Amino acid sequence: MSILETEGLKTYYFTSRGVVKAVDGVSFRLNVREILGIAGESGCGKSTIALSLMRLVPLPGQIVGGKILLHRENLLDKNEAELQKIRWSKISIVFQGSMSAFNPVLKIGDQISEAILAHTSLKKSDALKRVEELLALVGIDSSRAANYPHEFSGGMKQRSMIAMALALNPSVVIADEPTTGLDVIVQAQILKLLKNLQETLGLSMIVISHDLSLISEICDRCAVMYAGKIVEYADTMSIFKRPHHPYVQGLIKAFPSVRSSTDLISIPGSPPNLINPPIGCRFHTRCPFAGKICQEVEPTLTETEKEHYVACHLR
Amino acid sequence: MGALLRRQDYVRAVDTISFDVWEREIFGLIGESGCGKTTTARLMTRLIEPTSGKIYFKGTEISSLRRKELKKLRREIQMVFQDPYESLNPRMTIFSLVAEPLIVHGIAKNESEKKAMVNDALEDVELIPPEDFIYRYPHQLSGGQRQRVVIARSLILRPSFLVADEPVSMLDASIRAGILALLLKFRDKFNLTQLFITHDLAVTRQICTRIAVMYLGKIVESGQTNEVIDNSLHPYTKALISAVPVPDPTAERVKLLVKGEVASSVNPPTGCSFHPRCLFAKKVCREVEPTLAEIEKRHYVACHLLG
Numbered sequence: 049m050s051i052l053e054t055e056g057l058k059t060y061y062f063t064s065r066g067v068v069k070a071v072d073g074v075s076f077r078l079n080v081r082e083i084l085g086i087a088g089e090s091g092c093g094k095s096t097i098a099l100s101l102m103r104l105v106p107l108p109g110q111i112v113g114g115k116i117l118l119h120r121e122n123l124l125d126k127n128e129a130e131l132q133k134i135r136w137s138k139i140s141i142v143f144q145g146s147m148s149a150f151n152p153v154l155k156i157g158d159q160i161s162e163a164i165l166a167h168t169s170l171k172k173s174d175a176l177k178r179v180e181e182l183l184a185l186v187g188i189d190s191s192r193a194a195n196y197p198h199e200f201s202g203g204m205k206q207r208s209m210i211a212m213a214l215a216l217n218p219s220v221v222i223a224d225e226p227t228t229g230l231d232v233i234v235q236a237q238i239l240k241l242l243k244n245l246q247e248t249l250g251l252s253m254i255v256i257s258h259d260l261s262l263i264s265e266i267c268d269r270c271a272v273m274y275a276g277k278i279v280e281y282a283d284t285m286s287i288f289k290r291p292h293h294p295y296v297q298g299l300i301k302a303f304p305s306v307r308s309s310t311d312l313i314s315i316p317g318s319p320p321n322l323i324n325p326p327i328g329c330r331f332h333t334r335c336p337f338a339g340k341i342c343q344e345v346e347p348t349l350t351e352t353e354k355e356h357y358v359a360c361h362l363r
Numbered sequence: 364m365g366a367l368l369r370r371q372d373y374v375r376a377v378d379t380i381s382f383d384v385w386e387r388e389i390f391g392l393i394g395e396s397g398c399g400k401t402t403t404a405r406l407m408t409r410l411i412e413p414t415s416g417k418i419y420f421k422g423t424e425i426s427s428l429r430r431k432e433l434k435k436l437r438r439e440i441q442m443v444f445q446d447p448y449e450s451l452n453p454r455m456t457i458f459s460l461v462a463e464p465l466i467v468h469g470i471a472k473n474e475s476e477k478k479a480m481v482n483d484a485l486e487d488v489e490l491i492p493p494e495d496f497i498y499r500y501p502h503q504l505s506g507g508q509r510q511r512v513v514i515a516r517s518l519i520l521r522p523s524f525l526v527a528d529e530p531v532s533m534l535d536a537s538i539r540a541g542i543l544a545l546l547l548k549f550r551d552k553f554n555l556t557q558l559f560i561t562h563d564l565a566v567t568r569q570i571c572t573r574i575a576v577m578y579l580g581k582i583v584e585s586g587q588t589n590e591v592i593d594n595s596l597h598p599y600t601k602a603l604i605s606a607v608p609v610p611d612p613t614a615e616r617v618k619l620l621v622k623g624e625v626a627s628s629v630n631p632p633t634g635c636s637f638h639p640r641c642l643f644a645k646k647v648c649r650e651v652e653p654t655l656a657e658i659e660k661r662h663y664v665a666c667h668l669l670g
Contacts, residue, residue, distance in 0.1 A: 056380055089535035089536065089537060090506075174573055201624050201625075203624055204624075215449060231395035231562065231601065231625075232395060232562065232563075232603060232606045232607055233395065233565075233606040233619070233621055233624075234624065235606065235608070236605070236606035236607075236608070236619050237619065239608070240619065243449075252542075258535065258536070259608070260536070260610045261565075261607075261608035261609055261610040262608050264608070264609065264610050264611060264614075265608045265616075266611045271514035284612045285612050285613070288610070288611060288612050288613075298537060299536060299537055300610065301540075302536045302537050302539065302540040303536050303565075303610040304563075304565035304566050304568060304569050305542075305565055305568075305609055305610055305611065305614075306564045306565040306568055306592060306604060306607040306609065307609055307611075307614060308568075309568045309569055309589070311569075312539075312540035312543060312544070312569055313540060314537055314538060314539070314540035315537035315538075315542065316541075318505040318507060318508070318538065341468070357484070
């Protein structure tokens with residue numbers, strides 16, 4: 049059953065150099081109690097999707113088309129006052145690099161309770177109690193609520209940010225690059241925490257990452273993006289075992305594994321400029337198999353196997 | 364006033380390490396942030412001075428070289444930094460960036476020789492044809508292309524030793540593999556010896572012959588790359604490997620073999636500095652500092668639980 053769905057979502061940035069089509073017609077579905085991964089390299093539009101889902105796209109960005117259905121209600125029809133009631137209580141986000149967003153001169157507990165006080169009618173003392181519960185939930189001793197951010201390690205700050213995202217019991221949580229900038233061991237601890245929270249609290253989660261290994265570790269299904277579009281979308285197992293799209297095949301081959309030494313193969317060229325993306329398939333300029341049709345007609349996402357969607361003319 | 368009169372503390376960023384890099388090999392130095400790997404890189408290139416200890420390059424002790432000799436050494440030892448966005452002056456063209464070392468060292472005899480050398484350097488890093496790049500500025504290039512410019516600039520002097528500090532960690536996967544292939548090509552084509560510093564074990568497996576794992580300023584394990592990864596002996600190395608995510612959903616998931624987070628290098632733990640996080644620590648680990656010992660052939664480990 050779906051809890052969050054997008055249909056043909058388009059988010060463009062209207063810059064002085066031209067219109068950057070960061071997200072250009074993206075449709076996906078997040079099912080109840082699953083972790084959906086959105087994978088892609090820098091500039092493919094994955095963070096813009098996260099901001100769009102929260103209706104927090106900064107200017108000069110704008111959502112110009114499509115639908116975002118949360119519990120079957122279109123978020124694009126809501127006004128700011130209605131959105132305020134939805135954000136954090138129904139859908140929340142752990143922003144990329146947010147662990148460095150704590151105010152250095154305020155105690156961690158006060159910063160988390162601020163979010164609670166802004167959205168509920170709880171008294172300050174009750175909010176602080178809730179903060180202690182939340183910290184315990186993410187594996188931090190509740191007495192640490194009185195600490196300042198500099199007394200926390202990177203991993204603890206990230207845990208606190210996750211606690212903040214859970215403050216109002218949302219059913220959908222988006223984690224944008226939740227472990228980027230953290231050391232390997234801390235990264236593994238944070239992933240374990242996210243997976244545990246998702247299971248114990250019954251959350252539906254979207255994890256956004258450039259790191260395919262992270263996606264393969266915790267996601268049930270995943271969508272791979274390239275230049276503002278989803279190019280392949282299926283359960284994680286089939287994407288990694290039977291990737292159909294040449295970009296996804298290339299990306300998997302470019303990823304080293306600590307378990308084996310294979311020759312890494314890079315994808316020639318670099319991602320296109322999203323002001324003037326290539327006509328036809330956006331990957332055709334780097335695709336080893338591209339034919340005439342790829343240069344002319346844009347492929348659509350088609351179901352090639354059960355629940356396995358690919359946007360490629362060659363399939 | 365109390366704060367101003369505080370006792371001086373020292374960060375032991377790199378604390379008594381010994382290793383040797385063989386000719387024509389890519390030697391990997393692995394560790395998490397703050398373990399001292401970048402400090403080691405800066406010591407090897409003489410960007411900073413060691414408090415004590417010696418560094419030998421081709422048999423010559425280099426940690427006490429004077430300015431003039433140092434300049435000669437700099438032709439031989441070059442460095443590539445992590446961030447290709449910060450290590451290129453945005454106001455210089457690619458040509459002047461790559462040509463700069465030639466000017467500093469007074470190498471090219473005339474303009475046409477300089478131009479030929481820059482062309483060759485750009486071709487070596489596969490920025491082809493060079494004419495398409497020499498008049499451009501860094502902001503007009505992608506991250507991968509910039510890192511190639513950085514490499515061209517450090518290799519134009521034909522150094523025999525390259526220290527690469529996290530050269531691919533800011534690059535996307537599809538680009539990263541190309542840069543790694545380039546480093547391998549330089550090893551084979553120009554006999555370039557390299558010290559490759561990274562936090563990413565999976566990457567070292569693809570390009571390093573031997574690796575050393577650092578923890579809180581010390582080397583805890585070293586040996587052949589495959590040997591260290593597949594048959595790791597130090598509890599920290601095991602923990603590190605257990606934590607690396609694998610890009611394969613069918614891979615068997617291993618339990619994370621570590622607790623807590625890294626201690627401070629101002630006040631490192633007594634005995635083995637990993638003992639507070641080690642699942643197997645004994646009394647001796649808290650008291651005596653272990654030394655690096657050859658546990659298996661050419662496989663060195665600093666751990667009381669072995670040997």
